[in-house]
Amino acid sequence: MLTPANESELAEAVAGADGPLRIVGGGTRAVGAGAAGEVLSTAGLNGIELYEPGALTIVAKAGTPLAEIEAALAVENQCLPFEPMDHRAVLGTEGAPTIGGVVAGNVSGPRRIAAGACRDSLIGVRFVDGAGTVVKNGGRVMKNVTGYDLVKLMAGSYGTLGVLSEVSFKVLPGNAATAAVLIEGLHVAQAIAAMSAALASPFEVTGAAHAPVGVGGDPVTMIRIEGFETSVDYRAGKLVDLLAPFGAAKIERRVAAAGEGTEPVWRWVRDAEMFAGTDEVVWRISVKPSDGVRVAKALGDARLLFDWGGGLVWAGVSPGSDIRSALADIPGHATLIRADADTHARVGTFHPEPAPLAAITRGIREKFDPRGILNPGLMG
């Protein structure tokens, strides 16, 4: 295992590699079949380099544990806007998630619908490409259009274009209070219509999820509001009125301790905890919210969880099945999050791209990793 202690050692390690490298942060998000090759760990690239609460910016080395970053932000009652998912429950992994891993997977949570994805808060990267060259892009300011935006390109590239050494984020204030507006007993179509109504309201919804089988066993639709206390109360009340045609709603209200982070019920959604420890194959499907209904129909008896107002569908299906053909006429994409190696190899972890896009993607990979040594085969 290679564990470079700084960026120049990282560059040397990549330049000197004579075979495939498997890039590992905390090792908790091993999505996909697991690339072969010598392990290259970012654990030695550790630490927050700059944090300016008054400028809403934080810069950290890629191997810094996520928990360390969240703790530093909590001291100033700030947070990462995109509420990154923790993959340990669904993947059954152990270890400490790193901020680099969050970026490599463009990992976001329920607040993505209001605050954007990881890629939207990411304002700068430094990375080592497949030739061992150090590249920086973006920086530490939140408005920056100087040159091409490789920051977005690196988010969600799963270590296949370069090994991240440093990442910068725009952060947001934490929330003094939070409330959930809950409606029980809705069918998927009703639930998605209710969530759309909430999201199309002026009441700044920061979470909209539906579990056909909730923690208590019945269908539950959940709308989250966050902010200052009186504002949260006001908006929760307005949403109850707005959603009355869909059923009686109740408000679960909570005054947050500073830096408390995602509350348990939203963590359950964020981390897709309902699939923890089962033997299902788990898919993550992104569609436009109203198509969530079509996804539910197409997947029949799959166990489902809807986030992002219906636009993010988690599906647990029996081993061996490939859902992409069932979803073929619904625009969007399906990623295989958890399956045995054979299934990953057979159906592919990531959604196949149309030929012209696949050609562009292939060209970019060849330029950034000419020897094909960074997580080879992981994304195609």
Next chain:
Amino acid sequence: MEMPVPNPEVLAKKARVIARLQSVLPRDAVIHEETGTRAYECDALTAYKCPPLCAILPSSTEEVAAALKVCREEGVPVVPRGSGTSLAGGALPTADCVILGVARLNDVIETNYDDRYIRVQSGRTNLSVTGAVEHEDFFYAPDPSSQLACAIAGNIAMNSGGAHCLKYGVTTNNLLGVTMVMMDGTVVEVGGAHLDAGGLDLLGVICGSEGQLGVVTEATLRILRKPEGARPVLMGFDSAEVAGACVADIIKAGVIPVAIEYMDRLCIEVTDKFSGAGYPDCDALLIVEVEGSAAEIDEQLGVIMQIARNHNPIELRESKSAEESAKIWKGRKSAFGAVGQINDYMCLDGTIPVSSLPYVLRRIGELSEHYGLQVGNVFHAGDGNMHPLILFDANKPGDLELCEAMGADILKLCVEVGGCLTGEHGVGIEKRDLMHEQFTPEDMEAQMRLKDVMDPAWLLNPAKVFPLATTESRRAVAPAAAA
């Protein structure tokens, strides 16, 4: 400003290129007489002008594809153009180029309020996107100052921002998908109405690539429900330092206003005279706007005004009505026009870490004295995106060059304190030769790889973004590769 020498081979076959374009486009969509091409000789960076070989105005994705295919086969450079409002020279032609204007692509293709998006052709203006959805109380968030005129195509090319992006983000955060034509005529669909890419985030790369990777013909944009209300407060301070400290304290208090706008004395005086906004006599003015219900606005403004009071403002004026709000904004919104009326000016666009604000303003003052040119500062203080306006006299020999030298020094200063050359206007030709200040050769090489893949002949807007010397070898192969 240096531009590449026009390719004599292309100039020599002008008639053939025009004939071939006329064969794939409607007759009136190919403009080649000098009186017509003059309209395309510059964008809003009017100091530089050059009529193109010809201009084309296709009306569909298919026409764009057919025209690009012709240009690719003939080895003719293509400069895409939205509404020509670029302050960076992003749409400046060369004599051997075809200007591809998207003005005729202005339809709304689909609106979907349940899923909260609109799909438009890319020539549609920014403000008319909101115009298409506001009867349902929705809006499109990015709001560049030129929003009445600027096209979505240009917004995507430059990743445009605006006054309200502290809360809503810039174009890239509100763009869901595009239809784009590659230089060889291939049409690609990137993204859609769903969130986040399945594979590599090509949409993120396309946005802000200054028309160098492909020509965007359609875009799916996120639309949002309008807030119940919005109200600004105006604050006057006797120094930039105090105003800067006040901004930091507001942000640290956990309030995210939709906008925090800053103006210095010169801009305050000029805009006040121009618009009758009734601004106070002070060195630094902030306009802070918050949104929500009446009660929510009261609560947030209460927090903000208490913070302001701690900094001993010269004036603290909370808007109590729509008329008062409009009056507070009136001066700020007319800032560029007002300054333009008293003088020629160059508008810079660097971003700095908010904490460096007082230092940078002091240094700009020193540079102003050194060069003997006045500077007005107006900018988005919440995100550190500055807009220093350097005043000069276009009729005075040497003044433009002096102004450009001073502008370069200010942008170097932005980079030096940890910021960047451009926050929302783009590099274009204006900041092209300063890219070395911010990037190493390797950093730029990594960016240019994207163009190598997506426009291997380097025919799309080739003389922009990167220093000419850096791109010379790539541009040189273009005609040969295309032959």
